[in-house]
Amino acid sequence: MSHLHAQSPAFKVIAFFTAKNDKAHISFVQEANRWFPKMATTYPFTYDTTSNWNNLNATFLSNYQVVLFLDTRPETTAQREAFQTYMKNGGAWMGFHFAAFALTPSVYPQNWNWYHNEFLGSGQYKSNTWRPTSAILRVEDRKHSATNQLPETFKSAPNEWYRWEKDLRTNPNIDILLSIDPGSFPLGTGPKPHEIWHSGYYPVVWTNKKYKMIYLNMGHNDIDYENKTNKELSFTFDNETQNKLIINSLLWLGSGKK
Known part of the structure; x- marks a missing residue:
């Protein structure tokens, strides 16, 4: 008889979210909050959620080994x-899509240098592709625990892809795990010409070697805004290879080793 799940979980995950703004981001948050608990029945972790950002305090965080930011930032x-403090003391973090967004001036200005410039290394948001489309992603670091089971390239779930102010390739602390493969171009469908990328280098998943962290640019579902139905047209966790990346990233974060 197997008692695998009778044991206490290896690590505990807390996901912070806001889920108030963009319908595509809300759709992703709701989807994540269905998918991660399902994964927790198979893998050795527990998954809790909170939309109260005041829970980002030492007492509350001491109960958790991994923190997720599903859509925004504190x-x-x-x-x-x-x-x-949590991160500097060995805590682990995974952030999705909008969690890295900052643009001055906007509702989310770049007013947190440690997070955007030092921790993420990306600085401000510069632009994005539109509409949300799948991309062919290339694994840049095939030795990392998050990526060592992935094929060299694979097609992602549809997403709105972000471009950043800083070139992560020039930052010695940043290990780029995945980038957009040139086979993706042209990426995006417009209608505006600048929303379609034809060339360039775009990191989409990376880690900062000084911290136990992973950022993934995925996290924006396709929504039918055009016909005003707001119907969900795509789901982030509908992609088997990408799901392997996400779960292996989480297991790496929960393992406690940098």
């Missing part, structure tokens, strides 16, 4: 300092 000084 805004108050106390929340930000607690997160920074």
